[in-house]
Amino acid sequence: MRGRPQKKVRSLISIALVILTITSLTFSYFPKESTAAQIDFSALYPDTVFRNGSQTTQPVVALTFDDGPDPRYTSQILDVLKKYDAKGTFFVIGDKAKNDPDILQRMEEEGHVIANHTTSHIRISKTDSSEVLQEVVDTDDIIFNAVQKTPLFFRPPFGELTIETVTSLQAADKKIILWSIDTEDWKERPADDIVATVKKDIEPGAIILMHDGGELSQDLQNTVKALDQLLQDLSTDYDFVTVEELLNEKAYIENETA
Secondary structure, eight states: OOOOOOHHHHHHHHHHHHHHHHHHHHTTTSOHHHHHHHOOHHHHSTTTEESSOTTOOSSEEEEEEEEEOOTTTHHHHHHHHHHTTOOEEEEEOHHHHTTOHHHHHHHHHTTOEEEEOOSSOOOGGGSOHHHHHHHHHHHHHHHHHHHSOOBOEEOOGGGOOOHHHHHHHHHTTOEEEOOSEEOOGGGOOOHHHHHHHHHHHOOTTOEEEEESOOOTTOOOHHHHHHHHHHHHHHTTTOEEEOHHHHHTOOSBOSSOOO
16 A cells, blocks of 8 residues: 655644644634634635635536545445536545545546545544644545555535634635535435435525435435436536636645655
């Protein structure tokens, strides 16, 4: 397995930890949960936190998939995307990704973007920011070992953020990707309901949240069905692109060598 270059990434993380310490002292009077709930981070950090591609007027949207890879569903989702020549962005869990590097390699080979969703799907509002940052670093390592690329996109589990976490990730050159359409497919909703939710709210620049993985007890087969129906119905009106293309932001650290 190839090792990943450490110098640039580790130096950025070191800077982030210093900023994290300063920021934690500055904002220590904010309760973590109230901070996460009350602050519009995309407004406060518009160059770091994104809910959509608000600057685009082109008919492009981004499909994003969380909590994989999951051999039961991710391969099916990749098959559907390939069927319609659509692209997706996959926010992977490190603990799952290290067990299925071949799925990440397929994502990369077929033109999708791989991004970071922490190692263990932690609750950021209830976790020390240094621990969050360590999970980001560890998941970056796992992704690099699979595809020899270090991601710059990060999505917080449950969409939770704190000022400390945003500041430290910003210092590490990360872009935090939220969403504008939540399909709530993880609730095992009927495929028709998932499709209706997207059709109701879709517009140029939308970032659509779906799932390609979850708990062992979860059945995401309706997500696969809904994705096929969405692409069949909407591909003539919209181009389904990666978050990288939608936002015109780099998905990976450049000029890395193994």
